[in-house]
Amino acid sequence: MGVQAHRATRSARPAEVARHWYVVDAEDQVLGRLATRIASILRGKHKPSFTPHVDTGDFVIVVNAAKVKLTGQKREQKIYHRHTGYVGNLKSITADKLLAGPHADRVVRTAVRGMLPKNSLGRQMARKLKVYSGPEHPHAAQTPEVLSLG
Numbered sequence: 001m002g003v004q005a006h007r008a009t010r011s012a013r014p015a016e017v018a019r020h021w022y023v024v025d026a027e028d029q030v031l032g033r034l035a036t037r038i039a040s041i042l043r044g045k046h047k048p049s050f051t052p053h054v055d056t057g058d059f060v061i062v063v064n065a066a067k068v069k070l071t072g073q074k075r076e077q078k079i080y081h082r083h084t085g086y087v088g089n090l091k092s093i094t095a096d097k098l099l100a101g102p103h104a105d106r107v108v109r110t111a112v113r114g115m116l117p118k119n120s121l122g123r124q125m126a127r128k129l130k131v132y133s134g135p136e137h138p139h140a141a142q143t144p145e146v147l148s149l150g
Contacts, residue, residue: 012051017044019128020058021144023137027064029149030071031111037149038062038108039115042125055121059128061144066104066133070095080110105131 022041026034040046044056070078078095098107109131116122130139 010049012049012054012056014054017049017054017056021061021139021142022058022147023061023063023144024147024149025064025135026062026108027067028069031068031074031107034068034149035108035111035115038112038129041147042112042116042128053121055124057125057128059130059142059144060147061137061139062105062108062129062131063135063137064133065108065131066099068099068108075099080106102133104133 024034024038038060041060042057044050044058047056050056075096076094079092080095080098081090081092083090093101095107098104109129112129113122113126116125130137
């Protein structure tokens with residue numbers, strides 16, 4: 001019986017990570033399913049070089065965030081909260097009003113942030129997420145790949 005050569009598991013180093021840009025159209029996509037796919041790309045789980053303690057993920061641009069689909073009665077019943085920083089100033093708004101208003105991108109951003117790690121690495125991953133309510137985005141120079149999630 002011969003002795004097999006030992007192969008060590010290779011961890012990715014932050015300097016070695018090659019980043020790509022993806023464009024995701026959120027129009028008529030179910031929010032939760034969309035957010036899980038985006039969070040997976042931001043973490044880098046779609047790459048063979050995935051390392052849990054290193055940010056190996058790619059950049060994601062989400063367009064048409066205002067046209068995302070919420071199933072069931074979430075559009076009327078789901079409530080988003082934010083605090084102004086002053087005593088007694090907790091602001092609450094339903095998903096329907098938030099999607100109709102000027103900050104419709106917060107619905108997608110909040111869903112994805114909830115699926116990322118709750119530490120400094122998760123915050124670093126969240127900075128690679130770019131969400132826009134409409135179809136235009138200012139990242140044309142990055143030559144992003146269009147990712148079909150539907």
